[in-house]
Amino acid sequence: MNVAQLQTEILKLKQEKDVCILAHSYVAREICEIADFTGDSYKLSVDASRVKNQNILMCGVRFMAETCKILSPEKTVYLAQPIAGCAMADQMDRETIAQVKEHYPDHTVVAYINTTASLKTICDVCVTSSSAVQIVNKIENKDILFIPDCNLGAYVAAQCPDKNIKLLNGGCPIHACVSVEDVKRAKQQHPDALLLVHPECVPEVCAMADYIGSTSGIMNFAMQSDKKEFIIGTEISIAEHLQYSCPDKDFYILSLKLICPNMKATTLYDVYNCLSGKGGEEILLDAQTITDAKKCIDEMIRLGE
Numbered sequence: 001m002n003v004a005q006l007q008t009e010i011l012k013l014k015q016e017k018d019v020c021i022l023a024h025s026y027v028a029r030e031i032c033e034i035a036d037f038t039g040d041s042y043k044l045s046v047d048a049s050r051v052k053n054q055n056i057l058m059c060g061v062r063f064m065a066e067t068c069k070i071l072s073p074e075k076t077v078y079l080a081q082p083i084a085g086c087a088m089a090d091q092m093d094r095e096t097i098a099q100v101k102e103h104y105p106d107h108t109v110v111a112y113i114n115t116t117a118s119l120k121t122i123c124d125v126c127v128t129s130s131s132a133v134q135i136v137n138k139i140e141n142k143d144i145l146f147i148p149d150c151n152l153g154a155y156v157a158a159q160c161p162d163k164n165i166k167l168l169n170g171g172c173p174i175h176a177c178v179s180v181e182d183v184k185r186a187k188q189q190h191p192d193a194l195l196l197v198h199p200e201c202v203p204e205v206c207a208m209a210d211y212i213g214s215t216s217g218i219m220n221f222a223m224q225s226d227k228k229e230f231i232i233g234t235e236i237s238i239a240e241h242l243q244y245s246c247p248d249k250d251f252y253i254l255s256l257k258l259i260c261p262n263m264k265a266t267t268l269y270d271v272y273n274c275l276s277g278k279g280g281e282e283i284l285l286d287a288q289t290i291t292d293a294k295k296c297i298d299e300m301i302r303l304g305e
């Protein structure tokens with residue numbers, strides 16, 4: 001089957017089987033085209049909590065599918081490509097953070113949503129890149145332990161000067177690889193372009209940006225801007241999606257290091273195979289994990305409103 005035929009089959013199957021397809025904006029374009037909802041981690045987690053279908057198929061990475069299951073435990077949730085994990089989420093486990101917490105008993109533990117369900121069970125509140133500043137500002141406690149991303153954490157700390165934020169040494173190996181040299185090169189090649197970056201980039205790179213925000217934040221900024229040229233400092237898919245949305249503007253990739261292999265692992269065939277019962281993985285979490293992890297996601301949704 002070619003791409004168009006496969007997309008038609010997927011649309012038929014999802015209707016027949018009452019499946020809602022969620023796709024993070026970092027996945028391939030042909031998948032985003034057949035998804036019911038696309039967007040950043042925060043938008044997808046809210047969409048997931050409101051979905052009416054009995055089945056949810058996540059095209060993204062494992063922590064996103066787990067978040068759907070936590071928010072909709074009565075639904076059947078599938079991850080289209082079982083090997084799609086997140087290198088950052090896999091950096092810190094529950095046992096390690098439980099030990100770290102003993103050293104910071106008076107701190108509120110703020111977990112980036114890019115964490116495992118198991119780790120979320122011992123955290124107080126979740127954040128996404130688009131909601132982190134607002135949520136941290138709303139937390140009453142001044143003392144915050146922010147995990148796992150020290151770059152997003154440093155960005156939040158700069159925006160929330162009243163808070164005392166303790167960071168650990170975690171982060172996204174994809175975004176954190178982008179260097180000041182990469183930025184200088186891109187700016188030299190495209191002197192009239194605005195630089196838009198994700199806060200998972202290192203502070204030195206963020207400091208050179210015209211705008212810092214989540215994947216949706218970057219997309220909205222570029223679409224609404226009067227400017228015509230943009231260097232995109234996040235996963236390369238975003239530059240491609242923007243080029244389709246705004247054909248009269250030009251979007252440049254900041255660095256070829258910005259390719260997330262986990263987000264690129266899901267193919268249109270994986271989606272088709274999962275819907276046909278030949279692939280994918282059903283996300284199964286025990287009831288206690290769901291109850292405990294849900295508290296910090298509910299707190300994120302409450303403070304994010």
Ligand code: 13P
Pocket residue numbers: 039040041042114128129130172200213214215216
């Ligand atoms: P967003 O929160 O912007 O969707 O980012 C998710 C992610 O994995 C970034 O690397």
Ligand code: SF4
Pocket residue numbers: 061085086087088089114172173174175235260261262263
């Ligand atoms: Fe995880 Fe980084 Fe990939 Fe986002 S880009 S899914 S944080 S490894």
